[in-house]
Amino acid sequence: MTSREVTEELLERIxxxxxxxxxxxxxxxVETRGEFALRAADAADAAVAEGREVxxxxxxxxxxxxxxxxxxxxxxxxxxxxxxxxxxRDATVVERLGQAGxxxxxxxxxxTMLADFGQTANEIYGRTNNPADLTRTPGGSSGGGxxxxxxxxxxxxxxxxxxxxIRLPAAYCGVYGLKPTAGLVPLDGFQVPGPPAVxxxxxxxxxxxxxxxxAADLRTALRLTGGPEAPYSWKLRPARRERLADFRVGVVxxxxxxxxSSEVGDVLSDTIDRLGRSGAKxxxxxxxxxxxxxxxxxxxxxxxxxxxxxxxxxxxxxxxEVIEQERRRVAARMRWQQYFDDVDVFLCPTSFTTxxxxxxxxxxxxxxxxxxxxxxxxxxxxxxAHASLTGHPALSMPIGRTPSxxxxxxxxxxxxxEDDTAITxxxxxxx
Numbered sequence: 001m002t003s004r005e006v007t008e009e010l011l012e013r014i015x016x017x018x019x020x021x022x023x024x025x026x027x028x029x030v031e032t033r034g035e036f037a038l039r040a041a042d043a044a045d046a047a048v049a050e051g052r053e054v055x056x057x058x059x060x061x062x063x064x065x066x067x068x069x070x071x072x073x074x075x076x077x078x079x080x081x082x083x084x085x086x087x088x089r090d091a092t093v094v095e096r097l098g099q100a101g102x103x104x105x106x107x108x109x110x111x112t113m114l115a116d117f118g119q120t121a122n123e124i125y126g127r128t129n130n131p132a133d134l135t136r137t138p139g140g141s142s143g144g145g146x147x148x149x150x151x152x153x154x155x156x157x158x159x160x161x162x163x164x165x166i167r168l169p170a171a172y173c174g175v176y177g178l179k180p181t182a183g184l185v186p187l188d189g190f191q192v193p194g195p196p197a198v199x200x201x202x203x204x205x206x207x208x209x210x211x212x213x214x215a216a217d218l219r220t221a222l223r224l225t226g227g228p229e230a231p232y233s234w235k236l237r238p239a240r241r242e243r244l245a246d247f248r249v250g251v252v253x254x255x256x257x258x259x260x261s262s263e264v265g266d267v268l269s270d271t272i273d274r275l276g277r278s279g280a281k282x283x284x285x286x287x288x289x290x291x292x293x294x295x296x297x298x299x300x301x302x303x304x305x306x307x308x309x310x311x312x313x314x315x316x317x318x319x320x321e322v323i324e325q326e327r328r329r330v331a332a333r334m335r336w337q338q339y340f341d342d343v344d345v346f347l348c349p350t351s352f353t354t355x356x357x358x359x360x361x362x363x364x365x366x367x368x369x370x371x372x373x374x375x376x377x378x379x380x381x382x383x384x385a386h387a388s389l390t391g392h393p394a395l396s397m398p399i400g401r402t403p404s405x406x407x408x409x410x411x412x413x414x415x416x417x418e419d420d421t422a423i424t425x426x427x428x429x430x431x
Contacts (some may be wrong), residue, residue: 006410091189171409
């Protein structure tokens, strides 16, 4: 198919979803630029016909999270006060994707100010639903992008991950999502409308990365968007292994701080059994010196500092506490990196649950029903916290479905700056 045909088909699917009754909509793509996309597709087809050199994503229509600046499109972060803000220039990742030939056809929905890791809704665009079950959440805050991929409304997506906002939606929607190594992808143009009051970089926590339908697409997107601004350059480090049987895989399937539901645990156990049959070396247990509940608590402290830095309520912590927490963060990174001297990747749940029903109760009142009873809403953060605290690359990949058809995600954490080791493992495990 030509780029024109693919782009027309994608825009038609998006239009069909937009025109559906509210109860039958995914509501994942919230703004499009159809005329621009079709002109770009025609130009892409002409370049191929004329034998010109083309990029790795030449003529591929895709979406980006609504919070990224795209010249000529609105950037609202789901906030009514920003409803008419139109970006004047592209974010760095948008620019790099365009240079690689991608066609940004539209933007995907976000939660208001990206402030919910479990759901995606705002007053401007409404709520995004999970394509597997429209009564359930797609996760947040990149729920629009994950749902768009799962529903066939995009071929590639770029999102952001502070508190699991790439990995949780990827798990709940059954697609792939990568939180790259901290600081690997520039954050320029990923900001609330208006000039930032402080530098936007906070590479210890805030990361942006791709969501896709395959691990290979994650790799392609990362290669095209990672690295510092010009004139500097970078190269994605090669994967440690080329065969699944050669991988040394750390595994953990459960923890009392966020007990894994039986439907998630069964799929993950089957995956580990299959991994063992492949010949891969299985290493059970957390890294030596890692106390997971303490690290999850430390991550929560760091998130509080992040929001203080970006204009939130002043942190009540003393300077002594901040210094101590920084020491804990660096020590955690060192312990995990030492662990990866002998282990190639670490496999665990992305979340203790599958996609759950929409919940409009106040944040602090929300709970999630599991096979063992009610669980705290914020327990979703536990399994994603460790890679976020240390800055290690981590991706969520679909590893199966429950008997009722809901996707189950497995999280793959890799060594610092060895994102392709995690990607390659996921690619080989998917077979």
